[in-house]
Amino acid sequence: MGIKHFLFNSTLCLHRWMAKKVNADLHMTIPRGKTIVSHRMDYDAVSPPCLERYNGLPFLDMGCTYDYVRYRALELMKEQIENLPGSVAELGVFEGNFAQMINYLFPKKTLFLYDTFQGFDERDCSLEQEQQFSKEALSGDLKPLASDPIEAIRERCPYSENLVFRKGYFPETAAPDKNETFSFVSLDADLYKPTHAGLEFFYPRMQEGGVIFVHDYSSGMWKGVKEAIQDAEKIFGPFKKVPLPDCCGTLVIVK
Numbered sequence: 236m237g238i239k240h241f242l243f244n245s246t247l248c249l250h251r252w253m254a255k256k257v258n259a260d261l262h263m264t265i266p267r268g269k270t271i272v273s274h275r276m277d278y279d280a281v282s283p284p285c286l287e288r289y290n291g292l293p294f295l296d297m298g299c300t301y302d303y304v305r306y307r308a309l310e311l312m313k314e315q316i317e318n319l320p321g322s323v324a325e326l327g328v329f330e331g332n333f334a335q336m337i338n339y340l341f342p343k344k345t346l347f348l349y350d351t352f353q354g355f356d357e358r359d360c361s362l363e364q365e366q367q368f369s370k371e372a373l374s375g376d377l378k379p380l381a382s383d384p385i386e387a388i389r390e391r392c393p394y395s396e397n398l399v400f401r402k403g404y405f406p407e408t409a410a411p412d413k414n415e416t417f418s419f420v421s422l423d424a425d426l427y428k429p430t431h432a433g434l435e436f437f438y439p440r441m442q443e444g445g446v447i448f449v450h451d452y453s454s455g456m457w458k459g460v461k462e463a464i465q466d467a468e469k470i471f472g473p474f475k476k477v478p479l480p481d482c483c484g485t486l487v488i489v490k
């Protein structure tokens with residue numbers, strides 16, 4: 236066995252071992268002698284480093300373990316943007332998994348949380364069906380389980396005094412925040428209309444160097460998200476885009 240062959244086999248074994256450790260699927264294709272290795276974290280995977288890191292903190296296991304790459308990306312991003320002025324925000328909060336992490340990482344920042352807290356709105360779903368973006372999106376889907384979702388989110392957030400809840404239909408609920416600026420925004424509303432409205436509202440209000448995470452950009456499940464970004468670029472010009480290899484294909488936009 237030549238040295239190249241030996242090194243290749245050892246690397247392959249190492250990758251397989253690592254993939255097993257983090258419960259990831261490992262895909263290898265070897266087109267024309269080149270090796271491409273990509274990992275996809277399993278939805279049910281429990282990533283050991285992540286569990287260690289957040290053990291003892293009031294985090295739901297699911298929130299930071301099922302999508303280690305997205306949570307870790309936000310954690311690393313914190314170092315880059317925490318000294319920028321401006322608030323932080325999330326559009327599409329649901330039960331507050333990611334909001335909890337934003338609140339934990341930016342303890343001195345006001346966190347604006349926009350959601351109907353009653354699931355998708357009919358005004359957004361009809362376009363999804365017409366344009367075949369996501370036929371399965373129905374009004375009322377993703378209604379949080381808790382009888383008082385806002386209180387439940389307050390309870391799980393470590394700096395709940397920083398939370399500002401905007402309950403109702405976005406973009407209507409953003410009207411009081413026209414004079415705000417932002418250093419970090421998470422857009423996670425799944426559908427074309429709120430995603431587009433989110434970019435229209437937040438992008439001009441982002442600090443220079445500020446960052447927007449757009450969930451589901453590359454997931455293929457919510458096709459309207461990518462369309463919304465392309466349409467927003469017709470208004471604002473090309474965004475600086477960095478796609479992440481996380482569970483649902485987050486896109487990072489840097490202002």
Ligand SMILES: C[S@@+](CC[C@H](N)C(=O)[O-])C[C@H]1O[C@@H](n2cnc3c(N)ncnc32)[C@H](O)[C@@H]1O
Nearest residue numbers: 327328329332333350351354404405423424429
């Ligand atoms: C995928 S969930 C968000 C998940 C959340 N970021 C998390 O960490 O678990 C999508 C959310 O977007 C909200 N949403 C969708 N369209 C909206 C709109 N036009 N206005 C307000 N909220 C909306 C839904 O109510 C739902 O809670």
